[in-house]
Amino acid sequence: xxxxxxxxxxxxxxxxxxxxxxKAAAETxxxxxxxxxTSLAELxxxxxxxxxxxxxxTPPEDLWHDVRATIEAGKVAHLPLGSVxxxxxxxxxxxxRLAAAAxxxxxxxxxxxxxxxxxxxxxxxxxxxPLAVSVSWQASERVFQANVLALREQLEALHDHLAPETxxxxxxxxxxxxxxxxxxxxxxxxxxxxxxxxxxxxxNYRQKIELLRRVTQLASS
Amino acid sequence: xxxxxxxxxxxxxxxxxxxxARGDVSAFEQLxxxxxxxxxxxxxxxxxxxxxxRELTHDAFVRAWERLSTFxxxxxxxxxxxxxxxxxxxxxxxxxxxxxARVVSSEDEPDNERVAAFASPAPDVETRVDLERAIAALPPxxxxxxxxxxxxxxxxxxxxxxxxLQSSSVRAQLHRARKLIMGMLNR
Numbered sequence: 001x002x003x004x005x006x007x008x009x010x011x012x013x014x015x016x017x018x019x020x021x022x023k024a025a026a027e028t029x030x031x032x033x034x035x036x037x038t039s040l041a042e043l044x045x046x047x048x049x050x051x052x053x054x055x056x057x058t059p060p061e062d063l064w065h066d067v068r069a070t071i072e073a074g075k076v077a078h079l080p081l082g083s084v085x086x087x088x089x090x091x092x093x094x095x096x097r098l099a100a101a102a103x104x105x106x107x108x109x110x111x112x113x114x115x116x117x118x119x120x121x122x123x124x125x126x127x128x129x130p131l132a133v134s135v136s137w138q139a140s141e142r143v144f145q146a147n148v149l150a151l152r153e154q155l156e157a158l159h160d161h162l163a164p165e166t167x168x169x170x171x172x173x174x175x176x177x178x179x180x181x182x183x184x185x186x187x188x189x190x191x192x193x194x195x196x197x198x199x200x201x202x203x204n205y206r207q208k209i210e211l212l213r214r215v216t217q218l219a220s221s
Numbered sequence: 222x223x224x225x226x227x228x229x230x231x232x233x234x235x236x237x238x239x240x241x242a243r244g245d246v247s248a249f250e251q252l253x254x255x256x257x258x259x260x261x262x263x264x265x266x267x268x269x270x271x272x273x274x275r276e277l278t279h280d281a282f283v284r285a286w287e288r289l290s291t292f293x294x295x296x297x298x299x300x301x302x303x304x305x306x307x308x309x310x311x312x313x314x315x316x317x318x319x320x321x322a323r324v325v326s327s328e329d330e331p332d333n334e335r336v337a338a339f340a341s342p343a344p345d346v347e348t349r350v351d352l353e354r355a356i357a358a359l360p361p362x363x364x365x366x367x368x369x370x371x372x373x374x375x376x377x378x379x380x381x382x383x384x385x386l387q388s389s390s391v392r393a394q395l396h397r398a399r400k401l402i403m404g405m406l407n408r
Contacts, residue, residue, distance in 0.1 A: 008392070008396055055258075059275070063261075
């Protein structure tokens, strides 16, 4: 009586990795043995169905938004710090202009925040319970915060290079941006899926980073 | 007349890659739209975990963005993305074995979010969903070998290289995975 084909042999036969002699022997056995022929057919069918699975699976709809937020944060993070040549610094880099720009930046930030926050439907501003923001947004925010921290440390080291009145104005501007970030985050906790809100908070972070970067640039020039 | 179903030409893709490499996020979004389904498919099948697949897909595209300047166009963009995704999945698995222990086990109920992700109007949808659920329920190593071999078409030796296994172990894991899959489908 002939021994049935092992599971290993059946698989190797399906995968076509047997030697020619072993393959011929296995095929001959499968032709004569109903049990092995059935097992082989079932295995082939399973492999075929698996092979025909769709190549593509639709990802979550909001995933691109998270990818975009991260790469936008990365674009800020990769900007050269303190190494921009003097001719490329342009309009910004004088204490007076910097302070004026900071005031303008704050005004724009505050206005934008006001517009977005007040344009939310009433039903969205009445929170049921705080919801967690997305994991990806948290990751993006950590990148923003790490950038802020690094720039803050650079600025601390260059503190004495700036006039006190410039520092006061910059700190005031940063405090206003921080307030806008805090308000935006609070709204985002109530409405985690609101893309406009998350973009607004990201934009506020970017403005803060930009301001810090330019102040650091000024102090190191 | 413009055919909305037409596959984008390689020239078109090359132009988008060039734009994206110069910082054009909109161009990169188009590349994402074209390749994210394939990247997400490999991530969700290899991990069996919807949240993990989301994170890995996110990371794959962020990594691609960072490395666009190294893309030489020898392979299709989708193939390049696929390679990045496989490397990320395997790298994450190596560096986080504790997480691997938490993914769906054969006794667990399938993840509803994951199952929903495979919903489709295809006529054999039931078989396909059952199969996807069975793949998700495989032990992690068997699942990786099975997906790479039977879904993605890798050879035994290629999988052995990627997973740092002997070719005989790859075969054993594959045979075990198929037996488990058939058992689950026949329940």
